[in-house]
Amino acid sequence: MADSNAFQPVDRVNRTGRTLGSRQLAALLPDPTGMRPAYRHLAQAISALILDGRIALHVRLPAERELATALNTSRATVTAVYDLLRESGYAHSRQGSGTWTALPEGRTPSGITRLLGPQDTAIDLARAAPGLPERTLVDALAQVAPRLAEHAHTPGYHPYGLPELRAAIAERFTRRGLATVPEQILLTSGAQHALTLVMGLLCRSGDRIMVENPSYPNALEAMRRAHLRTVSVPVTDTGWDIEIVESTLRQAVPQLAYLIPDFHNPTGCLMPDDERVRILRAAQRSGTWLVIDETLADLALDVPAPLPFAAHATPGGTGQVITIGSMSKTHWGGLRIGWLRAPSRLVTELAGQRIATDMGGSVLDQLLALALLARAGELLPPRLEHLREQRAALAAALAEHIPQWTWQLPPGGLSLWVDLGEPIASPLAEHALDYGVRIEGGAYFATDPGIFEQRLRIPYTTPPDTLREAVRRMATALADGLPPSSAGRRPHWVA
Numbered sequence: 001m002a003d004s005n006a007f008q009p010v011d012r013v014n015r016t017g018r019t020l021g022s023r024q025l026a027a028l029l030p031d032p033t034g035m036r037p038a039y040r041h042l043a044q045a046i047s048a049l050i051l052d053g054r055i056a057l058h059v060r061l062p063a064e065r066e067l068a069t070a071l072n073t074s075r076a077t078v079t080a081v082y083d084l085l086r087e088s089g090y091a092h093s094r095q096g097s098g099t100w101t102a103l104p105e106g107r108t109p110s111g112i113t114r115l116l117g118p119q120d121t122a123i124d125l126a127r128a129a130p131g132l133p134e135r136t137l138v139d140a141l142a143q144v145a146p147r148l149a150e151h152a153h154t155p156g157y158h159p160y161g162l163p164e165l166r167a168a169i170a171e172r173f174t175r176r177g178l179a180t181v182p183e184q185i186l187l188t189s190g191a192q193h194a195l196t197l198v199m200g201l202l203c204r205s206g207d208r209i210m211v212e213n214p215s216y217p218n219a220l221e222a223m224r225r226a227h228l229r230t231v232s233v234p235v236t237d238t239g240w241d242i243e244i245v246e247s248t249l250r251q252a253v254p255q256l257a258y259l260i261p262d263f264h265n266p267t268g269c270l271m272p273d274d275e276r277v278r279i280l281r282a283a284q285r286s287g288t289w290l291v292i293d294e295t296l297a298d299l300a301l302d303v304p305a306p307l308p309f310a311a312h313a314t315p316g317g318t319g320q321v322i323t324i325g326s327m328s329k330t331h332w333g334g335l336r337i338g339w340l341r342a343p344s345r346l347v348t349e350l351a352g353q354r355i356a357t358d359m360g361g362s363v364l365d366q367l368l369a370l371a372l373l374a375r376a377g378e379l380l381p382p383r384l385e386h387l388r389e390q391r392a393a394l395a396a397a398l399a400e401h402i403p404q405w406t407w408q409l410p411p412g413g414l415s416l417w418v419d420l421g422e423p424i425a426s427p428l429a430e431h432a433l434d435y436g437v438r439i440e441g442g443a444y445f446a447t448d449p450g451i452f453e454q455r456l457r458i459p460y461t462t463p464p465d466t467l468r469e470a471v472r473r474m475a476t477a478l479a480d481g482l483p484p485s486s487a488g489r490r491p492h493w494v495a
Helices: 008-014 022-028 038-052 064-071 075-088 134-151 163-176 191-202 217-225 242-252 273-286 344-354 363-374 376-401 425-433 464-479
Strands: 091-094 098-101 185-188 208-213 229-236 256-259 289-293 321-326 338-341 415-419 455-459
Touching (some): 022 038, 038 075, 064 075, 075 098, 134 363, 163 185, 163 338, 163 363, 185 191, 191 217, 191 256, 191 289, 191 321, 191 344, 208 242, 229 242, 242 273, 256 273, 273 289, 363 376, 376 415, 425 455
Parallel strands (some): 208 229, 208 256, 289 321
Antiparallel strands (some): 185 338, 321 338, 415 455
C-alpha cells in the first residue's frame, strides 16, 4: 500500500507561497503570435524551463488571466496550457490554491542529465572537461595505496580537508605570488561546492550578486536556487567594460560578485592586471565580497599563467576576496577535489557550514590529488601542448567547413566562443543531435533569457580527428537546413 504521507514535503514547500510573476514568466516564453497551436508550444516551453531549472519546482504559476494579459493572448489559450501541463505532470492544482510546478515521474532535471555521459555514439562537445590518462591514474593509485592504509585506522573525517593537501595548495598559492597559509584553505568537493558554501553562508534570499554575462551555467543555476538577484555585467570578445563593473558595484552594492577573470568561461578572455586592481578597489569601497573562480588559471596556452587575482590587492586588502579552484579542468572532473582560499576565520565558518552536507571529503580522493599536484610540473606541460594542438585543429576545421562563423582565438582555457552570425544556436544544437553531435547553444550561458542565440561554445578537449569530424557533421546539419526549434526535445550536458 502506498504511503499516504509520501508527498507531504511537497505540500509544505507549496505552502511557502512562492509565486512566479506573470511578467517574469512571460519574459522566459516565446511570443505565441503565429504559433499553431500556441498552447502546445507554450506548454512545451514551460516544461523545458522546469526541467532546465529556469523555473523552480513547487512554485505557484501566475493566474490564467494575468498570464494571458502578459503574453497578449487569450485566457482560453492559457487555460489549455495549464491543462496540458497538468496532464503531462509538470503542474498540479489544488482548489483555492492555484497551479504549482512539478516534475513528472520518470523525468530527470537537466542539471543532472547534462553531466551524464552520452549513451550513444554522439560526439560530446557540451562538456569542456578533459579526461585523465589511464597510466597517470594507475601510477597515482599505486603511490597512494600505502598512505591510504595508514589512514584506515583513523575515523577519516577532515572537515577542513586533509592537512597535507591544505598545506600543498597553500604552498601552490604562495609559489604563484600570493602568500598563503594552510589555515586559509578549505578543501571542497569541487569549485561548485565551494561556491555553494560561500553563497549559503554570506547570502540571504533576495540578495544581489554581480555576475558576468555570459557566465558558467552551473554557477548561474546555483544562484537561482539560492534565490539571489543577479546583476549582470557584459563580457564581450574584447573582455570586460571595467567602467560598467565599477558603476555596478557602486550603484547596486551587491553582497557578492562572482568573476572568472582567467580564460573566462565561455569567452576565453583574460582580464588585464590593471582592471583587476580597479575591481578590487571598487569592491572594497562597496563592501562586496569577490568570489574569484580560478579553475582555468593554469590552462595558459599563449601567455604566462596569471597571478592570483588577490595578489593584486594592496597589503591587507584581501579580506573580502574568496578564491575558488579545482582539479576538474586541469586534471579530471571525476576527481571531485576543489578548494577555496579565504581569511582563516571565514574558512572556519565555512567548515561549519559544510558539516551539514558532507562532513568532509574522501580521503582517497584527497591523497590522489596530493600525488597529482606533486607531479604538476611533469603532467601539465604535455596537457597544455595537447590543448594547443586540439585548439588549432578545431579552428582549422571551422575555417574550412563553416567559414562564415567567426571567433577570437583565446590565449588559454578549453573552448572557442563562436559567433554564428545569426540567432540559430538552439535549432542548430537540436538538429546536430541527428548528425551525432551534442553541443549547447550560447543562450544557456546567459544570465537573462533570449540572448546569445548567435553563439556556440565549442570545447577543444577531444582529439583533433574527433573535432574535425564534429565540425564536418555540424556543417552538414547546417547545409541541410534547420527545422523550427522544439524546446525540451534534446538533453543537456554542460560542464
